[in-house]
Amino acid sequence: MAQRTAVAVRTRVGGQKQPVAKRPRLARAGGARRGDATRQVILDAAEQCLAAGDFDGVSLRTIGEAAGVDIALVNYHFGSKESLVEEVTGRRAREVHDARVLALEEARHAAGTAPPDVEAVVTAFLQPWLKRISSGDAGWQNYNRLLCRLTMMPKYLPLVSELLDPTALHFINALRAALPEASPESIYWGYMFLLGAVVQIMAGTGRLEQLSRGLCTTDDINSAMREIVPFVCHGLRALERTATEARG
Amino acid sequence: MAQRTAVAVRTRVGGQKQPVAKRPRLARAGGARRGDATRQVILDAAEQCLAAGDFDGVSLRTIGEAAGVDIALVNYHFGSKESLVEEVTGRRAREVHDARVLALEEARHAAGTAPPDVEAVVTAFLQPWLKRISSGDAGWQNYNRLLCRLTMMPKYLPLVSELLDPTALHFINALRAALPEASPESIYWGYMFLLGAVVQIMAGTGRLEQLSRGLCTTDDINSAMREIVPFVCHGLRALERTATEARG
DNA sequence: GAATTAATTCAACGAATGATAAAGACCGAA
């Protein structure tokens, strides 16, 4: 098998490379196109596969097979493997960003004239996220793991930055207002601690379950919030305290 | 080109698969073998490459080229790509584990009869790690990123568990003694928070630098410790407090 | 219904991958 047919003369017309932009340009009146369902199926399958294996390890054939579509369709709809991963991550990133900003706005209204306190900011940051993680849609854990892996690969820093910076700057500002005594540097550190602590544990790595031999689980959002929020909030307040000590 | 020679008849003697164990079994008297230098060079190059790209994306050819050795040597010394990554991670894991256990022992001696407090345990956990990270040896950041990515891939959970569980259980015990009021569950959560917060920020992802536009940096171990230790310790103590509140 | 456009399928391309067999180079011991 795998015998190459001796004929197979293929005239390549255009010598140039043009690996992108195959998707038609105009949307239909109603907005929904015929291939939109296919796009969604591919995105879902890609997300699932990419969260399991790593980027280069997951082949378009695997994704296509999981989605039940032909391989060539992936390239037809997304142009390349690279832009596929961008759409996979961007889809989730936009949704959770919007929900977080909305939650923060609500916290601002609830707080009245004063800025929301640390608990309110942290809750606005975590609630939309954890709610989705424990919604039963495994896609959110897949997304978290994928994003965390991308963060750990320097060459994806621009993509990660594009995906996460808007949210980060938004909540760093809110934290600054909630912790007026903390130095600007400490706020950045604190935000990274907050993010790291939660990502690591809520990405569905199975580490918590394995270490505790089933005693703990990340499935229940309420118990998760009960552990996470106090840890993070007290940690953040400590940054304010050390700043005061350093000054005094 | 890439024209297959029509002859090229190769009799495969053993039909079975035996992809492993090419390395000779016995060590020489002096301990040092002729190929040990080669092994080290390959391990270093592999670590560097694996931290940049992802596991399946980095080819043995890339690693061999970076190490300045022939590709076949990689398979000769390590048997397969998979066992190469195990050796790469195991080498660092053992070193930092031993250093941490030693630091914890010293903290126990310093504390006398009472168990070391939270600050002492956390410092024993972080100091050996951060010292290596900011030692100038970029290999430690590479190792951190690689390990974090492996943690985010379910199929590597057994390997990650083998690498990290000994350290984890060691320090979870110490934390339990330092936080007698906290529930067993909270200790597991707290350890994961501790690990996550620090890994995320000390893996050299560049996120902290990017977000703070250069205001913060993870290069200086002293300033890093000054931010991390208070955050983590106050967070851990908060777990104890919530447990008391829940009980009362 | 014809023409046009979008979506899908099929088959193959060239390039790169991990692996290995076979032969050569090196080296200490007899």
Next chain:
DNA sequence: TTCGGTCTTTATCATTCGTTGAATTAATTC
């Protein structure tokens, strides 16, 4: 020197990868 084992090189294997041209089917427009 010769021998036996360790280490290295060469050349190639079968397989899989991302991508693409061309043909086919389905939907929309005139």
